[in-house]
Amino acid sequence: MENSKKKGLLVYDSIYGATAEVAYWIKDLIGKEHYLEVKRQGQVTTVRPFDYIIIGSYTRREKPSKATYAFVQKHLEDLSQKQVCYFLTCGDSDETQLLNIPGSPPHLIAGRNYFTDILKKFSAVKPLVIGGFGGRQVYPALHLMDRLTVDLVGKMAKESGAPWQGRDIWESLIPERVEVFAGEIREKILEKPAKEDVMPYRCYWQSILPAALSDDGMLKQDPGKYTTRLSTPKVYLAGHISEVILKRWILLSLNGPIRRVFSCLSRAEHFLTSIAML
Numbered sequence: 473m474e475n476s477k478k479k480g481l482l483v484y485d486s487i488y489g490a491t492a493e494v495a496y497w498i499k500d501l502i503g504k505e506h507y508l509e510v511k512r513q514g515q516v517t518t519v520r521p522f523d524y525i526i527i528g529s530y531t532r533r534e535k536p537s538k539a540t541y542a543f544v545q546k547h548l549e550d551l552s553q554k555q556v557c558y559f560l561t562c563g564d565s566d567e568t569q570l571l572n573i574p575g576s577p578p579h580l581i582a583g584r585n586y587f588t589d590i591l592k593k594f595s596a597v598k599p600l601v602i603g604g605f606g607g608r609q610v611y612p613a614l615h616l617m618d619r620l621t622v623d624l625v626g627k628m629a630k631e632s633g634a635p636w637q638g639r640d641i642w643e644s645l646i647p648e649r650v651e652v653f654a655g656e657i658r659e660k661i662l663e664k665p666a667k668e669d670v671m672p673y674r675c676y677w678q679s680i681l682p683a684a685l686s687d688d689g690m691l692k693q694d695p696g697k698y699t700t701r702l703s704t705p706k707v708y709l710a711g712h713i714s715e716v717i718l719k720r721w722i723l724l725s726l727n728g729p730i731r732r733v734f735s736c737l738s739r740a741e742h743f744l745t746s747i748a749m750l
């Protein structure tokens with residue numbers, strides 16, 4: 473079959489919409505002349521009719537979403553025989569960041585580093601192109617538990633650079649990475665050159681919303697260029713991130729009840745002492 477006639481499927485998982493926006497951006501960069509279906513994960517029952525599959529996800533706890541793992545697991549046999557590409561959106565796009573957790577070896581995080589685990593786990597799938605783009609987070613729209621997690625991580629992470637706190641919209645996506653990703657798919661799978669005039673397609677990501685609702689003039693985080701390397705071992709946490717968050721939550725949620733128990737005990741003690749004094 474002529475390569476440019478290949479049938480593609482882009483399947484994505486998105487909670488708040490950033491990954492969905494990127495999915496349609498990639499479709500346009502690949503070009504409407506090429507067959508590419510864009511579907512949410514829940515809409516896909518089989519990958520068999522397609523020649524190549526692009527799998528996109530948001531990031532949670534340094535990995536693609538659980539549903540993405542489940543999707544790859546479910547279609548593993550088919551995916552291992554097809555041309556596959558992976559991409560994700562994420563908060564951290566600086567791929568030189570080291571996460572230092574006492575007791576385990578420091579490891580690189582952010583962007584494409586978040587694929588380390590899924591690539592190892594499903595080594596039968598050999599993606600031709602992978603992309604870790606950065607992403608968008610609209611703080612007031614987060615569900616309560618997500619907001620709590622983001623608050624806690626924000627407080628615990630000793631980050632230089634990213635002006636995170638106080639912003640309603642946090643952006644870290646590097647547009648060139650999306651363009652390079654789609655360009656590589658055109659070259660490696662469809663055997664067409666990457667599109668040269670990519671600027672019009674940035675409309676999928678453009679936004680003039682202010683970063684902080686309380687200050688219209690506040691600029692969003694400047695994502696920098698594809699080659700930006702900060703090389704700072706930025707994040708230090710005293711324990712595994714999920715344990716730290718869990719402990720904090722337990723402490724926060726128990727804070728009220730524990731204080732009430734102590735105050736009851738202390739009132740009971742007063743009461744018993746006053747009876748004993750009678």
Ligand SMILES: Cc1cc2nc3c(=O)[nH]c(=O)nc-3n(C[C@H](O)[C@H](O)[C@H](O)COP(=O)(O)O)c2cc1C
Pocket residue numbers: 485486487488489490491492529530531532533534535561562563564565582583606607608609614617618619621622
């Ligand atoms: C609770 C929570 C946990 C997150 N964990 C990570 C993470 O470990 N690493 C990272 O770079 N980004 C992380 N992010 C950022 C999201 O992956 C990012 O904003 C993404 O673009 C959201 O995609 P969506 O709008 O398609 O859901 C997290 C966001 C939330 C709300």
